[in-house]
Structure formats: C-alpha cells, structure tokens
Amino acid sequence: xxxxxxxxxxxxxxxxxxxxxxxxxxxxxxxxxxxxxxxxxxxxxxxxxxxxxxxxxxxxxxxxxxxxxxxxxxxxxxxxxxxxxxxxxxxxxxxxxxxxxxxxxxxxxxxxxxxxxxxxxxxxxxxxxxxxxxxxxxxxxxxxxxxxxxxxxxxxxxxxxxxxxxxxxxxxxxxxxxxxxxxxxxxxxxxxxxxxxxxxxxxxxxxxxxxxxxxxxxxxxxxx
Numbered sequence: 171x172x173x174x175x176x177x178x179x180x181x182x183x184x185x186x187x188x189x190x191x192x193x194x195x196x197x198x199x200x201x202x203x204x205x206x207x208x209x210x211x212x213x214x215x216x217x218x219x220x221x222x223x224x225x226x227x228x229x230x231x232x233x234x235x236x237x238x239x240x241x242x243x244x245x246x247x248x249x250x251x252x253x254x255x256x257x258x259x260x261x262x263x264x265x266x267x268x269x270x271x272x273x274x275x276x277x278x279x280x281x282x283x284x285x286x287x288x289x290x291x292x293x294x295x296x297x298x299x300x301x302x303x304x305x306x307x308x309x310x311x312x313x314x315x316x317x318x319x320x321x322x323x324x325x326x327x328x329x330x331x332x333x334x335x336x337x338x339x340x341x342x343x344x345x346x347x348x349x350x351x352x353x354x355x356x357x358x359x360x361x362x363x364x365x366x367x368x369x370x371x372x373x374x375x376x377x378x379x380x381x382x383x384x385x386x387x388x389x390x391x392x393x394x
Contacts, residue, residue, distance in 0.1 A: 267335030284358035310388025311379030319380035333387030347373035
C-alpha cells in the first residue's frame with residue numbers, strides 16, 4: 171500500500187515538472203508572436219499617416235509678339251478718278267495696236283496695277299471677243315522676261331497706259347479677217363467699263379498688256 175502511494179507521488183511530481191516546463195515556454199512563445207504584430211501595427215500607422223505632395227508645374231503664359239502689318243500708300247484709282255481714252259496707234263509687220271490711256275482727274279494721288287479688261291465689239295455694239303492678257307507682244311508691253319505687272323502711282327493729271335494689239339494677216343485658208351470698230355475697256359481697279367471708238371483687226375486673238383507709266387503702253391526700249 172505504501173509502495174503505491176510512493177509511486178503515485180512520484181508520478182504526480184513528474185507531471186508537475188512537465189507542466190511547469192510547458193508553462194515556462196508558453197509566455198515566451200506568446201511574446202514572440204506579439205512582438206512582430208506590434209511592429210506591423212507601427213509600420214502600418216507610419217505608412218497610413220504619410221502623405222505624398224505633388225507640386226503642379228508652373229503655369230506659362232504665351233504672349234504673341236506678332237504686330238499687325240499696316241499697309242500704307244495711295245488708294246487704288248476708282249472709276250471716278252479716271253478719264254479713259256485712246257492714245258497713239260502703232261503698226262508693224264502685220265500687227266496693229268492702240269494705247270489705252272488712264273488719266274487721274276482726281277485731286278489726290280492714286281495707284282493702279284494689273285491688266286485692264288478689254289472686250290472687242292462688233293458693228294452693233296455686241297461684245298464678240300475678249301483680249302487675252304499677256305505681259306508683252308510684238309508692239310510693246312513690259313520688258314522681255316518681266317511677268318509681274320508694276321504698281322503705277324498717278325498724281326493728279328498723271329497718265330498710265332496699256333497696249334492692245336492684234337494682227338491683220340489672215341491665217342490658214344482664211345482670205346479676210348474681222349475688224350472690231352470699238353473696244354469695251356474696264357480699268358484693273360474697277361468693275362465699270364467705258365466704250366472707246368478704236369478700230370483693230372482680229373485675224374488673231376487680241377492681246378492686252380499690263381498698265382505701265384506713260385502714254386505708250388510699253389516699257390520696252392524703242393526699236394527706232
């Protein structure tokens with residue numbers, strides 16, 4: 171009986187030691203688990219409380235430095251500025267021409283540039299042909315090689331002119347050519363026209379050259 175009591179006591183003592191060892195290791199394990207959790211919470215708070223500040227790019231303002239171009243100079247000659255008439259006639263080697271004069275009858279300077287419109291009229295006054303615009307021809311016009319009509323400045327009383335020319339030699343099997351007894355002339359700076367009594371042959375298409383300074387309708391050097 172005493173032997174069983176001693177054995178039971180020994181067994182109980184052994185169990186107590188084992189439990190004591192288990193109890194001693196448990197807090198350490200718990201402490202090992204808690205520490206990383208607290209560190210994670212600290213890191214999470216630090217991350218959550220941080221903010222990112224983005225600085226917007228500086229605004230820019232583009233200022234245009236373009237200055238409007240102001241065109242100055244005499245105004246264009248209007249129809250009321252001008253007296254339109256027929257100037258000198260010319261002929262040579264089957265060509266006949268006439269200078270159309272544009273005189274400034276106004277009281278101030280004006281400018282002209284370009285080709286006048288020239289329509290050929292028949293005996294009843296109906297327009298039957300239109301002069302072709304060319305820089306120069308056999309009888310005159312701009313200097314050879316020039317293609318841009320000049321700007322002509324006309325003071326009060328000054329005159330500019332444009333040359334119109336045609337041919338009087340029949341072409342091909344034709345034995346005769348039409349003759350135009352009058353021209354309908356429109357200044358290059360207007361849409362109004364005037365009728366001029368001047369006779370020109372129409373064996374080939376009429377040609378009109380640009381307005382130039384003076385009364386001859388040409389800036390080509392004289393062949394004489």
